[in-house]
Amino acid sequence: MKAAYYCGNENIQVEEVQVPDITDREMLMKIKLACICGTDQRIYRFGHFKIPKGTKRVLGHELVGEIVKVGKEVKGYKEGQRIAVAPNVGCGVCDMCVQGYSHMCPDYDAFGISFDGGFEEYMRIPSEAVSHGNVLPIPDGMSYEEAVLAEPFSCCFNSFQMLHTKPTDYVLIIGAGPIGAMHAILHQRAGAAKVIMADLSSLRLEQMKAFGEFTLIDTSKEELEDALKRETNGHGADVVITACSVPSVQIQALELTAPMGRISFFGGLPSGRDEVGLHTNLIHYKELTVVATTGSSIKQYRDAMNIIASQASDIAGLITDKYAIDDIQEAFQHAMSGKGLKTAIKFD
Ligand SMILES: [Zn+2]
Ligand SMILES: [Zn+2]
Structure with a gap:
C-alpha cells in the first residue's frame, strides 16, 4: 500500500509499505478521504513535540473510510462498515479523561501525531481508540465528504x-x-x-x-x-x-x-x-x-456527526480540492496557499 510519511519539515515522502498488521483488539480501515487541517500544515512546516526528530509519521487526523478487518475480540463493528474516527485518544484514567475530556488528557495520543493517520491507504486503529469509543459508524445517507468534516466541525x-x-x-x-x-x-x-x-x-x-x-x-x-x-x-x-x-x-x-x-x-x-x-x-x-477551546471531546465529535446529518446546509461544499496521495506535496502547497477552502486526499 501507499503511505505518505512526514519525514521532517516541508518533507513528505510517499512510500510503498506493507499493510499494517492488527492484534485481536484492533481494527484495520481502508481510508476513503482525509482532509488537510491547519494542524497538519503546522506540523508540515514546523514539526510537533510529539513527533521526535528522525521519526517518520503519517499525518492526517480528519479521516473516514471502511472497516476491512476486525480483531477477534472487538465487538460491535463489522467489515464493510463505513466509519469516521475521532482523532484524540486519552489515557482513559486521568481526571480529564474520566470526565469525558479526553482531548484535554495530559498524556493523550492522536492520529496523525503519535499514531499514523489518514494519509495512507490502510490505517491501523489501535485498541485504545477502539475501546474508548473513537470509532463512529457514518449514518446511512451521509457522504464521506460530509462525514470527514465532523472533526473540524466538532472543534x-x-x-x-x-x-x-x-x-x-x-x-x-x-x-x-x-x-x-x-x-x-x-x-x-x-x-x-x-x-x-x-x-x-x-x-x-x-x-x-x-x-x-x-x-x-x-x-x-x-x-x-x-x-x-x-x-x-x-x-x-x-x-x-x-x-x-x-x-x-x-x-x-x-x-x-x-x-x-x-x-x-x-x-x-x-x-x-x-x-x-x-x-x-x-x-x-x-x-x-x-x-x-482546543479540539473536541468524543461526545462533541458524535454530536457534530448528528448535526451534520440533520442539517440542510451543503457542508460538503467546504471541500473544494481533492488530490491523489501521490500528489500530496502539491496538495499541502495548495492548502497553504489559502486559495480553496478545504483540501482533501482522496483514495479509490
Ligand atoms: Zn483538524
Ligand atoms: Zn487521560
Whole structure:
C-alpha cells in the first residue's frame, strides 16, 4: 500500500509499505478521504513535540473510510462498515479523561501525531481508540465528504457550547475560511439575530454565500468597526469568534464586543507570537467573557456527526480540492496557499 510519511519539515515522502498488521483488539480501515487541517500544515512546516526528530509519521487526523478487518475480540463493528474516527485518544484514567475530556488528557495520543493517520491507504486503529469509543459508524445517507468534516466541525461545536448564543445575539466571526464557515453555520442554526463574517479576502467572503445567509464585511475595503456598527445598529457584537491566527485580531475583538458580550479565541497563535497586549480594562468595564477551546471531546465529535446529518446546509461544499496521495506535496502547497477552502486526499 501507499503511505505518505512526514519525514521532517516541508518533507513528505510517499512510500510503498506493507499493510499494517492488527492484534485481536484492533481494527484495520481502508481510508476513503482525509482532509488537510491547519494542524497538519503546522506540523508540515514546523514539526510537533510529539513527533521526535528522525521519526517518520503519517499525518492526517480528519479521516473516514471502511472497516476491512476486525480483531477477534472487538465487538460491535463489522467489515464493510463505513466509519469516521475521532482523532484524540486519552489515557482513559486521568481526571480529564474520566470526565469525558479526553482531548484535554495530559498524556493523550492522536492520529496523525503519535499514531499514523489518514494519509495512507490502510490505517491501523489501535485498541485504545477502539475501546474508548473513537470509532463512529457514518449514518446511512451521509457522504464521506460530509462525514470527514465532523472533526473540524466538532472543534467549532466545542467553542459554540461555551458561547451560549441566544436569538438576540449579533455574532461576528473574523476569518472566512472553512473554520469560520462552520462557526457561522452553527450560530445561524442556533438562531442568532445576525451572523456577520469579516475577512480581508473578497474571494473567501464570496465563497461563504454557499453556506448560509451571512452578512459579509470585506475588511480590505472598509473598517471593520464602522461596518459592524452599521450592521448592528451601533450595538456591537454580542459574540465574537477569532477564526484566524492573527494576534492583532484578539486585541480588536475586545473593542468590537458589546458590553456583557462573549469572545472565543478559537484560532491558536503561532508559538512565539502569543504574547498579546490586550486592553484588559475592556474586559473589566464591559464585563466581557473571554473563552477559548482546543479540539473536541468524543461526545462533541458524535454530536457534530448528528448535526451534520440533520442539517440542510451543503457542508460538503467546504471541500473544494481533492488530490491523489501521490500528489500530496502539491496538495499541502495548495492548502497553504489559502486559495480553496478545504483540501482533501482522496483514495479509490
Ligand atoms: Zn483538524
Ligand atoms: Zn487521560
